[in-house]
Amino acid sequence: MEVLFMGLREKLELLGVSRRDFLKFCTAVSATLALPPAMAPKVAEALEDDNRPPVIWLEFQSCSGDSESLLRSGRPKAGDLVLDVISLDYAEVLMAAAGHYAEQAKHDSMEKNKGKYVLIVEGSIPVDEDGIYCCIAGDTAVNHLKKAAAGAAMVIAVGNCASFGGIPAAYPNPTGAKGVADLVRGVPVVNLPGCPMNCDNLTALIVHYLIFGTLPALDNQLRPKFAHGKRIHDNCERRGHFDAGQYVEKWGDEAHRQGWCLYKMGCKGPQTWHNCPTLRWNDGLSWPVMAGHGCVGCSEPGFIDTMSPFYRRLPEVPGFGVESSATSIGLKLVGVATAFFAVHGVVSVIRNRGAVKKVEEEYYEKEEK
Numbered sequence: 001m002e003v004l005f006m007g008l009r010e011k012l013e014l015l016g017v018s019r020r021d022f023l024k025f026c027t028a029v030s031a032t033l034a035l036p037p038a039m040a041p042k043v044a045e046a047l048e049d050d051n052r053p054p055v056i057w058l059e060f061q062s063c064s065g066d067s068e069s070l071l072r073s074g075r076p077k078a079g080d081l082v083l084d085v086i087s088l089d090y091a092e093v094l095m096a097a098a099g100h101y102a103e104q105a106k107h108d109s110m111e112k113n114k115g116k117y118v119l120i121v122e123g124s125i126p127v128d129e130d131g132i133y134c135c136i137a138g139d140t141a142v143n144h145l146k147k148a149a150a151g152a153a154m155v156i157a158v159g160n161c162a163s164f165g166g167i168p169a170a171y172p173n174p175t176g177a178k179g180v181a182d183l184v185r186g187v188p189v190v191n192l193p194g195c196p197m198n199c200d201n202l203t204a205l206i207v208h209y210l211i212f213g214t215l216p217a218l219d220n221q222l223r224p225k226f227a228h229g230k231r232i233h234d235n236c237e238r239r240g241h242f243d244a245g246q247y248v249e250k251w252g253d254e255a256h257r258q259g260w261c262l263y264k265m266g267c268k269g270p271q272t273w274h275n276c277p278t279l280r281w282n283d284g285l286s287w288p289v290m291a292g293h294g295c296v297g298c299s300e301p302g303f304i305d306t307m308s309p310f311y312r313r314l315p316e317v318p319g320f321g322v323e324s325s326a327t328s329i330g331l332k333l334v335g336v337a338t339a340f341f342a343v344h345g346v347v348s349v350i351r352n353r354g355a356v357k358k359v360e361e362e363y364y365e366k367e368e369k
């Protein structure tokens with residue numbers, strides 16, 4: 001049988017994914033969505049049904065990290081699974097067609113599936129100088145986005161750049177980069193930030209859409225609560241050390257080797273909302289904090305201006321103890337972080353004018369007294 005006409009089941013067998021692995025994957029997706037394990041067969045059913053939503057994947061000011069994340073996901077072979085579960089009608093990085101043929105494929109799919117296709121956007125959108133900083137096929141990114149969003153059932157912004165502007169929007173933001181939600185009106189927008197997004201969350205989001213026909217609950221940053229409903233800090237395996245006041249003081253010191261808390265090395269886990277510690281990366285093998293590097297806060301608005309310098313801790317927060325709940329710690333940090341960011345906002349404005357280092361040093365010095 002030709003691969004093109006095979007059902008998902010046959011395709012997965014061809015890819016070496018056993019029925020058992022497939023069901024394990026469905027259970028993992030249910031868990032990611034915080035659904036009861038009894039929903040796993042429903043997930044399998046939704047995936048096996050021949051109801052692939054057409055997807056248009058646009059890429060603008062981006063490093064292609066989210067496309068890479070999609071391609072390298074493998075739990076089990078989730079990249080293949082997603083490509084088989086959805087009908088990826090346009091994706092510059094992945095499609096064989098180029099030039100006019102690629103544009104024609106996009107146009108045809110948008111016409112044929114008006115109101116039904118899912119639009120995935122990777123990368124930020126520049127709006128300064130009428131958007132000329134990012135042009136594809138003779139038109140600006142902002143026009144491509146608006147045209148494609150007008151006929152979409154929903155728009156998923158993947159990665160921090162498409163969600164909040166990301167690295168291109170960092171000071172001084174020379175192109176006037178913006179996130180999707182700043183530009184699209186009248187169509188539901190979901191943000192899946194991260195640098196890059198975790199493909200398992202994208203799979204779970206699409207599965208949720210296939211099963212329920214609706215979007216999952218979102219937070220006030222338009223992020224799905226199943227993926228961004230808890231702080232990194234809430235589920236971090238180093239949390240016991242944080243509560244016990246056991247911190248890494250220097251890269252490579254004994255505390256670092258023992259896996260103690262990275263807060264003093266700049267970890268932004270206490271104010272970052274993401275399921276990294278439970279979902280992890282590389283097939284659930286590890287994640288940055290587990291590998292010994294502090295969280296850099298890549299799923300938050302304002303990343304990187306509000307999260308740098310990466311290797312400097314926020315000012316000392318008094319009163320943390322074993323009895324402190326994550327929420328009370330978070331609230332204390334929000335207060336401190338607000339003060340820090342107020343100063344840091346000023347710092348961002350004068351960055352590159354030679355004074356930034358001095359201001360930061362004075363600030364830390366004052367806080368440490």
Ligand code: SF4
Pocket residue numbers: 232233236237238239240242260261262263267268269270289294295
């Ligand atoms: S500060 Fe960072 S390393 Fe320490 S417990 Fe929180 S998230 Fe984990």
